[in-house]
Amino acid sequence: MEYRNVLTTCPYCGTGCNFHLQVLDGKLVGVLPAKGHVIADGGMCIKGWNAHAFVHDKERLQKPLIRKNGELVEASWEEALGLVAERLGKVKADNGADSIGILTSAKCTNEENYILQKFARAVIGTNNVDHCARL
Template sequence: MKKILTTCPYCGTGCNFHLQVENDQIVGITPAKGNSVNNGSLCAKGHFGFDFVRHPHRLTSPLVRKNGVLVETDWDEAFAVISNRLKAFKKDFGPDSIAGFSSARCTNEENYLMQKFMRAAIGTNNVDHCARL
């Protein structure tokens, strides 16, 4: 069995754990000890919530709507579509017609970059986050 050190995807805390991998399938998780922010502990999601990687409906490539139907595409086309749509919305309706909504599953650095992009590139302060205490 392989052990792969990685970071939990569920929130921005950055807990580390070892994926236990057998036959290219995750079969368990062991919390990392020592220098990890979680110091050997994990929440229930981090410890047991890994089945999503095998879900049959999990998206593994970008989808773009063409003629009303979502079709698989490559990342270059997907980013081009996003860029063109954002530019068109900004031109036609102004920068405040666009909002950015970030995720607690992102790191603090990723959330910072998202809000910076919205403010600097798009020109709006319409930025929010799903984490609520």
């Protein structure tokens, strides 16, 4: 029997509200506000209040899917990433690096967003980088 609260940052936008993930016997069961935290001081928006819901959702994708003959088929990460790399390489070779744009997300961490802009600039060779929080 174990119940603990893990303080973390909300993954849904860039504001940076903190909350607690309620962990019961190793499973995420809910969220609790973080009273006294500098950003939202114990408040949350509707997204924060539901931030735990997708983790154990039965409809959450566990494996990548590749569309084959009009149907989404489960694939290995190796196959999926291989396909993405091959197609991006082809688009770049045919139409140039600036025909590709990278959209990142406020749901990512700073580090993930850093990697994505690095990927766009250093690997693809374009400055077309943007993200959903700039709406």
